[in-house]
Amino acid sequence: VYQVFENVAKKYDVMNDSMTLGIHRVWKDILVHKMNPCPGTLLLDVAGGTGDIAFRFINYVRSVQQRQLQRKLKHHQNLSWQEIFESYQNDKFNNSLGDSQVVVCDINREMLKVGKQKAQHLGYSEGLSWVLGNAEELPFDDDKFDVYTIAFGIRNVTRIDLALQEAYRVLKPGGRFLCLEFSHVSNPLLSRLYDLYSFQVIPVLGEVIAGDWRSYQYLVESIRQFPPQEELKAMIEDAGFFKVDYENLNFGIVAIHSGFKL
Amino acid sequence: VRCQQYPPLCALQASAALRAPSDEHKKEPWASSSQQHFDSPPAGHQPEQKPQGPHPSYTGQGGQESEDYESEEQLQHRILTAALEFVPEHGWTAEAIAEGAKTLGLSVAAAGLFHSDGSELILHFVSECNTKLSELLRNEQKLVQLGEAEKKPIDEFLRDAVEARLRMLIPYIEKWPQALSVLLLPRNIPSSLTLLTSMIDDIWHYAGDQSTDFNWYTRRAVLTAIYNTTELVMMQDSSPGFEDTWRFLENRVADAMTMSNTATQVQSTGEAVVQGLMGAAVTVSN
Numbered sequence: 153v154y155q156v157f158e159n160v161a162k163k164y165d166v167m168n169d170s171m172t173l174g175i176h177r178v179w180k181d182i183l184v185h186k187m188n189p190c191p192g193t194l195l196l197d198v199a200g201g202t203g204d205i206a207f208r209f210i211n212y213v214r215s216v217q218q219r220q221l222q223r224k225l226k227h228h229q230n231l232s233w234q235e236i237f238e239s240y241q242n243d244k245f246n247n248s249l250g251d252s253q254v255v256v257c258d259i260n261r262e263m264l265k266v267g268k269q270k271a272q273h274l275g276y277s278e279g280l281s282w283v284l285g286n287a288e289e290l291p292f293d294d295d296k297f298d299v300y301t302i303a304f305g306i307r308n309v310t311r312i313d314l315a316l317q318e319a320y321r322v323l324k325p326g327g328r329f330l331c332l333e334f335s336h337v338s339n340p341l342l343s344r345l346y347d348l349y350s351f352q353v354i355p356v357l358g359e360v361i362a363g364d365w366r367s368y369q370y371l372v373e374s375i376r377q378f379p380p381q382e383e384l385k386a387m388i389e390d391a392g393f394f395k396v397d398y399e400n401l402n403f404g405i406v407a408i409h410s411g412f413k414l
Numbered sequence: 415v416r417c418q419q420y421p422p423l424c425a426l427q428a429s430a431a432l433r434a435p436s437d438e439h440k441k442e443p444w445a446s447s448s449q450q451h452f453d454s455p456p457a458g459h460q461p462e463q464k465p466q467g468p469h470p471s472y473t474g475q476g477g478q479e480s481e482d483y484e485s486e487e488q489l490q491h492r493i494l495t496a497a498l499e500f501v502p503e504h505g506w507t508a509e510a511i512a513e514g515a516k517t518l519g520l521s522v523a524a525a526g527l528f529h530s531d532g533s534e535l536i537l538h539f540v541s542e543c544n545t546k547l548s549e550l551l552r553n554e555q556k557l558v559q560l561g562e563a564e565k566k567p568i569d570e571f572l573r574d575a576v577e578a579r580l581r582m583l584i585p586y587i588e589k590w591p592q593a594l595s596v597l598l599l600p601r602n603i604p605s606s607l608t609l610l611t612s613m614i615d616d617i618w619h620y621a622g623d624q625s626t627d628f629n630w631y632t633r634r635a636v637l638t639a640i641y642n643t644t645e646l647v648m649m650q651d652s653s654p655g656f657e658d659t660w661r662f663l664e665n666r667v668a669d670a671m672t673m674s675n676t677a678t679q680v681q682s683t684g685e686a687v688v689q690g691l692m693g694a695a696v697t698v699s700n
Contacts, residue, residue: 190525193522193523297521324523326519327523328526395527
């Protein structure tokens, strides 16, 4: 698995766009929207190598923070000069993120490197940390994070149950587990089209764009091997999460599973 | 035992187990039926099975044991109650719920348990208010039965009941218009309508209404109209102590009383007219 991603790291984003025809951006947007984070949230993004989820999270929190600030300013209409002066003093110490932070954790150094470069390039400076780590054995303390996300990463984990247990461990009570992953299409017609596309088109794209047919063959096969929605839901419940449910996107091509540590 | 194998049975057992503890908390049967009504809409787009409640304790980790002994519903109930404190500042939003969760020692992500538009928070609040009103009315009835208080005339009773219920909105009055609009969303209408009708039924029950005939509908419609219009007037009332609203309420209740008197009069007049016609017909035939 490590070598697959070493090869894939640099071309990861390009391949994502071409394979999914850009829809993966929408899927990731939906994931962050579902999370609905408020300022002050601590997010752990596992297997989040190139930082897609992390950047979206930061954008979302920034806009929420802006909205809150605007609402506060509206109230300023009726305040005395003294109160306005004091509120300006306070705002100076508020950063634009409102203490929210993302820790991006990945097992692969190359992916993290690409992610860091992207962050610099796009201008994301505060609130980001990059940590090397294994999802089955996270280098973090218990009860630390508000949200744990793993987008298109869990199918690459050898022991999914261990990863889920680790997720449970590092989440605070009340914390949320969110998993975005390829899943099973139940509609038979769509399933045939999807299989055709996966096995014929994707490895070819892999060869043409990234020069690596085998990695993408592996990718498609691992998607087929991955447990379907209900089974993954049961596994998440086994790890101790409550209120576990899933949302199918695009008829089951992708599914978002959500659970809470209560 | 995997609940997957016997989903219908397990779901029934689970829901029965869940309802049993939560029923103990509720005092009025009306309030409890409306509470369960709005707690059941499924979250997410797939119908979910609920093997909670009789959950073997998977969590031997950390200090989670305290949470195991209360059901999810109870925890959600506690979070929403805690969130009400933050509504004047944040409105009926997921932010208020997140703040509420924080005071309980949970992560802010627990707000994800609910819809992001704050529907559950508003419905919870309405249900709580209705429960409080029921209790108030029941205590008043007890006093009357014990002979310690006078039985109020019907118009005064209705006026006091509606006023008491509307006064519960005062701490949240600034953000209440927002709540009203959320309650009107198609998704929420079944729940909000059930809560409203059960509250009105409650008031009529304690007013001593035992009728099961046609009048039942008219009385509920009349009181619902009085309640809703007074609520709207209250939204834009800036008079001290909301005295304009209470005066409006008094007038509406008086109108309703006059209307019912007129209706009876019309009925008796109608009967008199019919009798007159019958008499005329008999005379003519003779």
